[in-house]
Amino acid sequence: MLNKSLVEDVLSAALVTGGDFSEVFVEDKYTNNMTYQSSRLEKSISGRDFGVGIRIFKGLQSVYAYTNDFSKDGLLQAANTAAKAIEGNQTQRNILLPAEKRMVDTNHPVKFAPTKVKKARKLNVLRKANEIITNYDPAISQAIIRLLDEEQNVLIANSEGTFVEDKRTRTRLVNVAIASNGSDMQTGFYGPGALQGFEYIEGLDLDHYAKESARIAVTMLHADPAPSGKFPVIIDNEFGGVIFHEACGHGLEAAAVAKNNSVFANKEGEKVASDLVTYIDDGTLKNEWGSINIDDEGEKARRNVLIENGILKGYLIDKLNGRRMNAASTGSGRRESYKYAPTSRMTNTYIEPGESTPEEIIANTESGIYAKYMGGGSVNPATADYNFAALEAYLVKDGKIDKPLRGATLIGNGAETIQKVDMVGNNLGHGAGMCGASSGSVPVNVGQPMLRVSEITVGGREA
């Protein structure tokens, strides 16, 4: 993508003001984005993102510059501009990279590269999903199906001799159903994705994913407003894991921990969660949406144990925050694109399965809320205050699932909520999402088995 001697020149130029580490990240990404709506193809756009990011450290100082001027002059100028911001002494270093760049061995096989698949073939999948949603129920007023695919080629080189290339192929099908009765509209959503080629999209069971999105919308159209107050809350598997992604995962990232901006800072070895909670971040899961071969600093992906039986075991660490914490990278340095400096981020994060069956958890709950599917949410890492929205929820009465509820938002404090997990199921599942933070929006999985929290504040319209 850039020849070796030019990369070496840029890495060297970046260090002339006394920096102690320099890095070049080159990205050449091909994407397709198709949207099927109102029973026809409404949008189809193809694109090529290309750019180079240059990063310099000196101690805890960090400087980042990026450009898509890929000429030698353009790159050296970007390196010089960045170097000027470093407060150090003039030095002269000639960075030499290994003779051969390393091409990453992928653990995530791709059969059909999406860039090579005809768009007409992709359109067939969109049509089929549309048919399933629109035929589900007369109340369905709109189906929106998006097919996103990308092939991201990266080259990562640094002054410590890393010189590696990787290709990341991702595909995702997002099903959105809208149900309407004239005065009211409700939406259902299901968006599976993988670090895999078009074979993933063609192999998707649309009778499950597309139909579920329609069923959620129709169910919520007939749902009563959720109550407000404090309740035991049962959260189902897959995307239900978003609660601990928000409430704990972000607080375990070095970006927050290194500067003591997290309630989980300086708590290694301490009990921070219920004994039932073991929390893992694993970037190596085969073909999963949040998986990576290497992170965006060139470090190998791995399985990181964050919390084990309630005890805090480790954090997610990138190179820069690792310096502040005096700790090594955990393969967690990620970024949306060359436009962002990497920072510590999650990959596939999940709670390990427990012993209870889903039936037992519901039967053991006299009165509460059951969140079958979750929407998104957010957290303030400094305080661990979180909020997130249930996409599909039910009242639980006398150990049974009762009527559906809409508009349930759950709020609370992550550090407290994770202590209140009192039942963990045996049905671990993962759900795909996009996670936004200072290094942009990156693909992540959230996951868990069904679990119960003894008390969460629910905010609905029925006061």
Added chain:
Amino acid sequence: MEINVFRDKIFTEAKDMGITELELYYEKENQFSCEIFKGEMDGYKSSTVNGVSVRGLVEDRMGYAYTEKLDDESISFLLNNLKENAALMENEPEEIYPGDERYEDIDFYSASLAEVTPEEKLDFLKEVEKKIYDYDSRVIQTDMATLQDTTIEKAIYNNKGLSLKDRNNLLIVVFSVVVKEGEEIKSDFHVEITQDFHSLDTDDFAKQAVENVLSHLGGKTYETKGYPVIFKNIAAASLLDVFTSSFSAESVQQGQSLLRGKLGETIASELVTLTDDPFMKESIESRTFDSEGVATRKTAVVNKGRLETFFHNLKTAKKDGVTSTGHGYKPSHKDTIGISPSNLFIEPGEASYEQLYESLDEGIIITNLAGLHSGASAISGDFSLAANGYYVKDGKIISPAKLMTVAGNFFDLLHDIEQIGNDLKFTPMGMQGNIGSPSLKVKRLSIAVD
């Protein structure tokens, strides 16, 4: 390759490939940002990036493609993909616009802002940070101390002779301050957006940032029930931000807006006038032409509660038999044409913020909202959001409330606005700062306190 060379090449090659009409959209962004942490530079970023997108008609169907690499390989990539995409399209065709007779002549760029040096910017942050720590002993640290300035140039060229260009620049400063009292930790943001760097006052900035977050310490729990609610200006603007798509003709035509069929009807309290002003100063979203090349103009969307118009682009306007309101929009070169307001705001009223709550027997003031991307649906109007704010009794602020949820429906809320403040402010949400509102007093909403 220079953009002019790239443009001439692609227009020539397109003709040879049977692309009858072609438009090239060009965007160039220069950005600088710096961050500090405890007196030291903690982040420093500078960038220059280009983006080019083309759309063109092939047998009356519009195809799209974009690139960020200006080379020969990209030219064939763009034209081949444009053709493949066009061949599949099933929607009503878009058009390549020949242009309007007249465009406003405004430069949204401040040359003096461009002259501020990185050193001045870092010094400003350091001074503010120091004053924040000195202001109150309960300040434990800042979890964000950032300054960012952005310059954007946008241009449209097509083979019907259109050639248009706008440029904007803007500076934004964000501090998030963390305070601690006993075991209680609170944090909150303070943001200033400006084109006049020298108008920023370090004392004033530090004071506002710290007092704002201190006012949330000592939160008490209150009964979960319905209360009269005052949304403070920024909270009101961030709520409005979520629901702006309801006013888009695209959402209306696609059956995704409950405002469908309501043109000319009363959709809000008669106190509400909602204006879109594309020529506002100090906004990165100001523009003299929209993303299709249509001249922009100031628009009253809602006038004294009456829905006057939707936001239109050329395609939706054609479908409704009206003219485009100049709201064709692509967020970047990576998108197809959609619809968006430029600078949209609720016109201010007479009352001060204090007067709004002085009249309450009991109520809640909401100063900021969280979870807007997940807890609010523009389609149904329903929202249930995490909120911070205060409890009011007999016209006085008694204490902050612990973390709350506020739930209701936006379209009901519009009718329930009882009073509008005189304190119009634009939300820094998404750092665009193009949606504004004064503080609003709303009859009743459901509140749950954690």
